Amino acid sequence: MINFRYHVVSLTAVFLALAIGLVVGTAALNGPVADSLSDNVNALRKNNEQLRETVNSLEAQVQREEEFVIEAAPIMVGGRLEGRRIVILALPSGQEHVDGVTEMLATAGATVTGRIDIQDKFVNPDNSVDLLSLAARAAPPTPPANGVPGNSDGVETSSALLAGVLLDRTDGTTVTAADRTELLEAYQDAGYLTASEDLTGSAEAVVVVSGQPYVDRDAAKKDSSVVRVVEQFDKAGVTVVAGSGSNAGNLVAAVRGDPALSRTISTVDNANTPMGQVSATLATIEQLDTNRAGQYGLDTPSLLPPPAE
Numbered sequence: 001m002i003n004f005r006y007h008v009v010s011l012t013a014v015f016l017a018l019a020i021g022l023v024v025g026t027a028a029l030n031g032p033v034a035d036s037l038s039d040n041v042n043a044l045r046k047n048n049e050q051l052r053e054t055v056n057s058l059e060a061q062v063q064r065e066e067e068f069v070i071e072a073a074p075i076m077v078g079g080r081l082e083g084r085r086i087v088i089l090a091l092p093s094g095q096e097h098v099d100g101v102t103e104m105l106a107t108a109g110a111t112v113t114g115r116i117d118i119q120d121k122f123v124n125p126d127n128s129v130d131l132l133s134l135a136a137r138a139a140p141p142t143p144p145a146n147g148v149p150g151n152s153d154g155v156e157t158s159s160a161l162l163a164g165v166l167l168d169r170t171d172g173t174t175v176t177a178a179d180r181t182e183l184l185e186a187y188q189d190a191g192y193l194t195a196s197e198d199l200t201g202s203a204e205a206v207v208v209v210s211g212q213p214y215v216d217r218d219a220a221k222k223d224s225s226v227v228r229v230v231e232q233f234d235k236a237g238v239t240v241v242a243g244s245g246s247n248a249g250n251l252v253a254a255v256r257g258d259p260a261l262s263r264t265i266s267t268v269d270n271a272n273t274p275m276g277q278v279s280a281t282l283a284t285i286e287q288l289d290t291n292r293a294g295q296y297g298l299d300t301p302s303l304l305p306p307p308a309e
Contacts, residue, residue: 069274073107077281082109084288087166087203089233090117091226091251093211094244097272101209101242104277108285114199116166116184122192123225125218128154131192135161138186140179145171146235155225158187159232167237168202175202205238205284209271213249223249230255234265238287242271242280246299256295269297279304 086105090098095117102112121127131154139148144164149156165180180202184195208230214222230251233239243252246269255261266283270276279296286292286305294305 066274069278073104073274073278073281076278077104077108077285079109080285081105081281081288084110084205085113085168085201085203086110086284087113087206088115089166089206089208089229090115091208091210091229092118092120092123093213094209094242096211097242097244097277098209100274100277101207101271101280104274104281105207105284108281110281110284111200113201113203114166115196116162117194118229119192119194120222122158122187123155123222123229125221125225127192128152130190131155131158134158134186134190134192138183140165140175140183142173142175142179144236145169145173149232153228156228156232158192159229160235162187162193163206163233163236166203167206167233168204170237177201203237205240205288206233207280207284208233208239208241208251210241210243210251211272212245213247213251219249223251223254226251227254227261230265231261234261238284239265240280240284240287241265241267242276243267243269244272244276245269246297252297262293262295264293266293267295267297269299271297275303 088098088102088105098115102115105112122131129152132152133154135148135154135157139161144160146160146164148160151157161183165175165183169175180199184193184199187193188195210226213219216222230239230241241252241255243250246253246256246267252267252269255265255267266287268276268280268283271280276297282305283294283296286294286308289308294302296302296304
């Protein structure tokens with residue numbers, strides 16, 4: 001008769017056999033498998049080190065190329081905007097590289113008449129009615145040369161008024177310093193923009209500094225408002241967009257995709273880099289010297305405007 005003791009001995013023998021088998025199997029395979037795994041780990045480690053060295057080398061190369069552009073900039077643009085008056089219009093998305101664009105224009109000898117920072121509130125669709133009301137209250141005595149849009153779009157109307165006091169007028173009328181200051185202060189006090197205190201007068205051209213498109217729930221409406229701002233400045237005078245990227249919704253892409261706007265507005269899609277800042281400056285020179293617009297940057301056939309004839 002098989003008793004409990006027999007079962008215990010049998011189970012013990014089975015487990016002992018399994019244990020012996022595992023030990024023997026591991027011992028037999030441990031050498032080749034461990035060596036293979038060790039070789040793979042070492043190979044991956046070396047490959048990772050090589051990739052890291054490649055990345056570091058590329059970063060250093062980009063840095064040196066940017067340094068080269070900065071050092072070469074005075075040779076390329078130095079003095080070519082001497083005596084020309086430029087106003088900077090910085091959109092909320094362009095804040096990171098507006099200083100670089102401004103400094104490159106100064107390298108070319110431009111007189112920057114001032115800087116206007118448009119706030120998010122200006123392009124918020126909820127504020128269109130308030131903008132329209134403010135435009136009616138703050139409008140200067142002399143209307144813009146191209147008039148004011150006859151619609152109920154607060155962004156368009158306000159942009160037309162701002163362009164009319166920031167850019168030279170083509171109809172022979174002038175805006176007094178007091179009227180210009182009063183209009184800018186009205187929009188600044190309402191939180192729609194920030195104007196530099198050293199604004200010196202009207203300008204021959206505006207450089208609009210922009211960046212990536214909006215991504216919130218009102219993105220499409222805000223991006224459309226940004227385009228309408230630029231349209232009104234383009235109607236008033238020479239306009240160059242110094243942007244970053246040309247993906248969908250981007251101001252640069254919107255201008256390039258519009259047959260009418262692309263004929264009169266120059267765009268640069270990499271103005272967040274020294275190379276793009278040189279391109280934006282050269283595009284401004286091209287507009288003022290030849291009255292010709294062009295599209296430049298990484299997503300176009302030409303990085304730079306052609307040499308002057």
